[in-house]
Amino acid sequence: MKALFRWGFGLAALTLLALGYWSMVLQEEDLKTVRSEIDGLKREMQRVRFKQVTDASSSKHARVLSDYPNLLEEDPFYSQTLPTLLxxxxxxxGIRREALLGRPENLHPFNGFADAQKMIEMCNVTVAQHLFGKYETLSPNTALKMEARPLADDPEVEEFWVHLRDDVYWQPLNPRHFPDDLTLAPHFLQKHQVTAHDFKFFFDAIMNPYIAETKAAALRNYI
Known part of the structure; x- marks a missing residue:
């Protein structure tokens, strides 16, 4: 009788284990299905968002009303060649990851370390950029249009007007990337639009004679 009871108990336990394993397999398959559907929704949202940004960027060109010619040329590589390659x-x-051998002395935005400057350039934006493979040419980047307008009181002197995009933002900082004893101000934890004030601040920093870092001193010779 005891042997029969043990055999029945063992069979019941084995059945429960089998049912539990089968249930876990079903749950895992369901989770994979849900994850796949979520990934599909994310990709679809990214496509829609990317299309909206592209369409909005294209429509902004029409809103820049001015009779002055645009000093920025559309880059045919990005508008014609690259779409055929993708x-x-x-x-x-995705996330771009790179390795860096060595350690810069500091991450000052105007220091002379090439590796530090490369990292800083990945986090910043420029008004214009070179055409792909062409030196000393300008194409739109943060700016949609750049104009050279003569001064009203002195037509022989020109001033440059820059029309900026309104869809470029500074991304919030991640507190996990900083030491525990460093508390970031709430301003750096929020998303902010890139405006002309940012470029004005950069220009003022370059022209500050008390900033003696290598890059600032070099740029002052060109301005």
Whole structure:
């Protein structure tokens, strides 16, 4: 009788284990299905968002009303060549990772370390950029249009007017990337639009004679 009871108890336990394993397999398959559907929704949202940004960027050109010619040229590599190299549903994504040998003395935005400058340039934006493969040419980047307008009181002197995009933002900082004893101000934890004030601040920093870092001193010779 005891042997029969043990055998029945063992069979019941084995059945419960089998049912539990089967249930876990089903749950895992369901989770994979849900995750796949979520990834699909994310990709679709990225495609829609990317299309909206592209369409909005294209429509902004029409809103810059001025008779002065644009000093920025559209880059045919990005407008014509690159789309033919990418698939039709391509969406930029992912995280760029690079290794750095050595350690810069500091991350001052105007220091003379090439590696530090490369990292800083990845976090900043410029008004214009060079055409792909062409030196001393300008194409739109943060700016949609750049104009050279003569001064009203002195037509022989020109001033430059820059029309900035309104869809470029500074991303919030991640507190996990900083030491525990460093508390970031709430301003740096929020998303902010890039405006002309940012470029004015950069210009004022370059022209500050008390900033003796290598890059600032070099740029002052060109301004």
């Amino acid at each position: 698939r039709s549903n391509f969406v930029p994504k």
